[in-house]
Amino acid sequence: MSTAMPNADRPKGLTLADILVTLVVAVVFGIIYRIWNPMYDILKPLGLHAEQLSYGMWFMAGTFAFLLIRKPGAALLAETAAAALEAFMGGSWGASTLVYGVLQGLGAEIIFAAFLYRKAGPIVTVLASLGSAFVSIFIDAHYSYIDKMTAWNYTLFVSMRLLGSVVIAGLFAWALAKALERTGVLSLIRPASAKDYEALG
Amino acid sequence: MHLTFSHRETWLHRVNPTLKLAVSVLLFVAALFVHNPNVMALLAAASLLPLLATGHPPLRVLLYASPFLLVFISSASGMIMFGTGATLWFELGLIRITEESFYRGLHLGLRSLQVAAVGLAFALTTRPVALFYSLMQQLRMPSKYAYSFLAALNMVPLLADEFFTLRQALQIRGAGPGRKGIYGRLRMYALPLLAQSIRRAQRTAAAMEARRFRSGSGKRTYYYVYGWSRIDALYAVSIAALWLLAWLLGTHYPLLAATDVR
Numbered sequence: 001m002s003t004a005m006p007n008a009d010r011p012k013g014l015t016l017a018d019i020l021v022t023l024v025v026a027v028v029f030g031i032i033y034r035i036w037n038p039m040y041d042i043l044k045p046l047g048l049h050a051e052q053l054s055y056g057m058w059f060m061a062g063t064f065a066f067l068l069i070r071k072p073g074a075a076l077l078a079e080t081a082a083a084a085l086e087a088f089m090g091g092s093w094g095a096s097t098l099v100y101g102v103l104q105g106l107g108a109e110i111i112f113a114a115f116l117y118r119k120a121g122p123i124v125t126v127l128a129s130l131g132s133a134f135v136s137i138f139i140d141a142h143y144s145y146i147d148k149m150t151a152w153n154y155t156l157f158v159s160m161r162l163l164g165s166v167v168i169a170g171l172f173a174w175a176l177a178k179a180l181e182r183t184g185v186l187s188l189i190r191p192a193s194a195k196d197y198e199a200l201g
Numbered sequence: 202m203h204l205t206f207s208h209r210e211t212w213l214h215r216v217n218p219t220l221k222l223a224v225s226v227l228l229f230v231a232a233l234f235v236h237n238p239n240v241m242a243l244l245a246a247a248s249l250l251p252l253l254a255t256g257h258p259p260l261r262v263l264l265y266a267s268p269f270l271l272v273f274i275s276s277a278s279g280m281i282m283f284g285t286g287a288t289l290w291f292e293l294g295l296i297r298i299t300e301e302s303f304y305r306g307l308h309l310g311l312r313s314l315q316v317a318a319v320g321l322a323f324a325l326t327t328r329p330v331a332l333f334y335s336l337m338q339q340l341r342m343p344s345k346y347a348y349s350f351l352a353a354l355n356m357v358p359l360l361a362d363e364f365f366t367l368r369q370a371l372q373i374r375g376a377g378p379g380r381k382g383i384y385g386r387l388r389m390y391a392l393p394l395l396a397q398s399i400r401r402a403q404r405t406a407a408a409m410e411a412r413r414f415r416s417g418s419g420k421r422t423y424y425y426v427y428g429w430s431r432i433d434a435l436y437a438v439s440i441a442a443l444w445l446l447a448w449l450l451g452t453h454y455p456l457l458a459a460t461d462v463r
């Protein structure tokens with residue numbers, strides 16, 4: 001995936017085109033989020049947290065949008081918008097989705113910001129997905145009293161969610177963005193050479 | 202979005218969308234500080250009540266609300282079976298149901314029910330266009346975000362069309378299910394759909410800018426104007442009254458043995 005350095009002639013903030021691309025991607029993910037929602041609820045009553053492996057799906061809009069746009073605010077905007085759409089379509093967690101969305105977006109955004117928005121390799125993407133995951137676990141600790149589960153169950157819960165985020169919102173998001181890069185469509189958003197990307201590894 | 206289904210407009214539709222959103226989010230935050238299952242049960246009931254005033258036929262509301270049962274079970278069961286507690290009721294292998302974990306699970310189920318009901322009431326009575334016009338006017342949300350979101354929403358039907366076209370094209374070329382595994386098939390659909398969406402977003406942005414769309418340049422006028430009215434006060438007061446009532450009744454006349462699930 002291209003550029004390590006932002007293009008010199010590219011405006012720093014989000015342009016109208018950036019926002020539109022981010023939101024269109026967010027809408028696609030919002031629909032996926034909404035479809036994902038009952039699947040998760042069906043698996044969950046087993047209590048063995050297999051459903052937590054799929055939780056990373058709900059962090060994907062943020063990391064994926066950043067990989068496309070590579071600008072401050074893209075991850076937060078995408079994750080918020082996708083969550084808002086899920087709530088609008090009557091998702092079963094209602095308005096709470098919006099709170100989760102904003103904070104999970106911030107979780108990913110902070111990681112990308114820590115690398116000054118210059119790194120977009122698999123490692124940073126995985127870290128950002130973990131940022132979202134930790135924030136979601138923090139809210140859940142207040143919402144679902146997850147710290148009041150038996151120790152083995154609690155550990156299983158946390159590790160399954162982290163693993164799911166690494167695989168889906170981290171590695172899968174990165175692979176998908178890389179594949180999209182090869183179609184050439186991303187040169188519309190940020191024209192750059194492929195050489196910089198190779199340097200990132 | 203249930204926009205395509207006909208329904209009556211009720212007073213809940215006329216509440217300012219920004220206020221409705223703020224109240225819905227606040228109710229979620231407030232629910233985080235309720236630890237008494239008696240109060241939670243009444244709050245859940247109080248949140249289901251507005252669903253009757255959404256102007257949709259009762260049967261349809263029941264249909265929309267049917268996943269609530271699943272939400273209740275899925276939120277409650279894990280905690281009931283694997284929560285911590287001292288008074289043991291039942292044990293089977295890893296499953297260990299205690300009095301504390303049972304009430305905590307029940308509390309969680311009720312809390313999820315409450316949150317889901319508030320969300321559904323909001324979704325059933327608020328059109329996205331109304332919400333974003335109101336956010337621009339009441340919270341000064343930059344118009345480039347609001348209009349972009351609405352534009353993106355309008356692309357959903359196009360996206361659905363493209364999905365079906367793509368599926369037919371793939372079928373004709375013999376790329377049916379069972380080939381290439383899940384990841385391969387996912388890419389087969391995701392990549393073209395995303396690429397087309399990005400191109401369309403770019404074209405839309407160019408078209409909007411060509412028509413001199415600018416954020417924050419001078420004063421905007423709005424086709425739909427949203428302000429405050431007596432209905433907003435009525436809405437805020439009735440929600441507050443329901444919560445206060447639930448709080449008082451739940452605290453002073455508890456029906457369940459547990460009063461704090463922490």
